[in-house]
Amino acid sequence: MLMLQLHLPTLLVASTAVISLCGVLLIFSWSQGRQQRALLWTGAMMLLAALGLVLNALRGGSFDWVPIVLGNIVLLLCIAMTWSVMRVFCGRAPSYPWVCAGAACWALLCLWPTFYASLAARVAVHTLIASLYLLAALVELWRARLRLEVSVVPMAVLVSLHLIFLLARMFLGPGMTGYGDIQSNPLFTLVLIESMLYAVGIAFMLLSMVKERAEKQFRQAAYSDELTGVGNRRAFFEAGERLLSLCQRQRRPVALLSFDLDHFKAINDELGHQEGDRVLKAFASGVAQSLRRSDVFGRIGGEEFACLIDGNATDALALAERIRVGFSALAPKGREQSVSIGLVAVEWGTYDLQYLLNLADKALYQAKRDGRNRVEIYQSDAGGSVGGAEVG
Template sequence: MRNFDAPTLVVVDAYVLALLGALLLVSAFQGQREKALLFTAFGALLSAFGLLLSLLRTDPDLNAFAVAASNAVLILSHAMVWAAFRAFSRHRQRPAWMLAGSLTWIVLSLWPLFQDSAAVRIGFYSVLCDAYLGLALWEVWRLRRQSAFGVLPALVVLGLQMLFYLYRMVVERVPPILGVDQSGFALTMFESILFAISLSFVILMMVRERAERQFRHAALHDDLTGLHNRRAFFARAAGVLAKTRSRRRDAVVLMCDLDWFKRINDECGHVAGDRVLAMFGDALRELVEPGDLCARIGGEEFVILAPEMDLDQGAALGDRIRGRLAEQSTEVLGCLSVSIGIASAADADYDLDRLLMRADEALYGAKAAGRDCVMAWTGPAERPAVSLSSVAGGGGGRLA
């Protein structure tokens, strides 16, 4: 590696980094503007620019300027790595701290003793770069519970780069471009390319992973209420029932239908109707247990599958839901109420279709009984459902 020409290595390295930065910019502007990719792209482009500035060291009259300017830009490129992970974490950027390393380097470069000692310069440069890499590593560590696949590679890439700067601090004592033996400089150039490519791959992988997770969430959740949607409910309900059956425990389904919802839309507008749906979704999230499966299955219809509950406990939950919704009543929206039908999984032999059909029949019984009540399925449709609860006064206070 002694025969490598330093300026040629710099130009090749700068070209690779500039090309990588351009590709990252294109990726960042595809679809949503991903700020993590933008900062990574800026970091690669700054690295390319800093390397090209370092070529001015070959001119004795420009050596001092090149040392100050090129390294300040390269240190700023490392600050962009920290900024990229902060952007990925949705944390507010710290411009002053991002510029602090470069400004510190420029100030130190005004000191003649600092300019004259290559070992001191390499040491300070390595410390400043490691500081930003350490901050980036901390940001990644805080993501360990959110990004399953990208965190470990990011920690490895950043950790290895920090170790490389520690190695440079101990080993390098000669100005990189002007040294007689260019083997160490060639290693530095190749390592910078590997780091930039590895870091870009890791950032892309983390961005893609989060996008896929968001798409999966959107596919399985209702946008308005944040609850599971119909697809998610049917995908998970059979498994919940099978697990409940294996444990020889009961479970109940609560079918909920908001009363007079069409009238709310007609008289108060669809915005008010959406507000009622969102309020009801919030109420369900507050009242159901973490292990319960709660979903909006269409329009103003909601369903809750509650394992480890019998009919009496399901009726108590239904009463709490009715009471919480009634508390949300306003002069504009009027008195809000919900009709609820419940059915037992054990009585339905843990068959999901049969269970939902029975809960639906009980719901129609609640509607026929005057709404704003909880009904349990006790037999075929020709037999009346049993009313477990109702509003005192026979359902007064509903919207007219």
């Protein structure tokens, strides 16, 4: 068999070199920006794994306690750090006492002569502790899967496969009395190969997840308004065109609301830009809480916002009134704040988003002329004028 033909010392050297290289490269990647701490943790984990392999290779002679005690303590710390890597990547702090708990248990058990003398017992306990840490890592990924901005499935599959291989070590224990029995077992060679592949795999997966997260954060920054956190003009038009196209295909009504905060320039001039920023953020937050997930909302200008909804004029008018009244209610004591809203609703057709926004703006300008703090619905007559105001 190929397994039996592999030279075990050479395989150990190759595994140590590959795992060490992965660790160094991950730490180097972290050092470039020092923002992704998961890279640092994973790099340190790899270097610990390499040290553990070296210590475990020091078998034979009068210093067997070095690989049995110290070597396995280092390897258990390494596996515990897999759990910490997942916690750090998911935005949680590592639990140092629990990271050290497995290694501490191993050190205490090694003080028991019966356990220290039994290779099968050591393999079983080591596998059990390592498996618990890997299960904790999988639980961490599962708990954070919905709030993470990256896909965790490939990493979860990789950790699961490593867990299966660790559990396969349980079959090494029965009937073995010495390290030579392990070396002669083909499964041990397979476990070594798998450990090397796992190190490469987890390094690649983590770098991929970090890259995916960074790309999504850059994309979010490009499509969101920095002050209010809602979509910017670009995001509004791209998402709005998709919603408009969907409603046109399904012949569903749509409505567009155009918002302009009243007397915003006066707020900035008299109370300062900090108060102006507060007003903008309060309005954006209030509107966002009033919308459905399918609605499209964005800041398209200084104090100008727009919203496209899948609904008819009645739905849009009710929403506009809720927003108008709710925003006025958010004003600090002793101050007034209001918003004028222009609204256009169409049953269905081949309108484009810019055209609907122009119509809503016409209604908005009429609301401004008629006294502000009101909702105006666009209605065209033969001359294309605006009428039919709904006053708050």
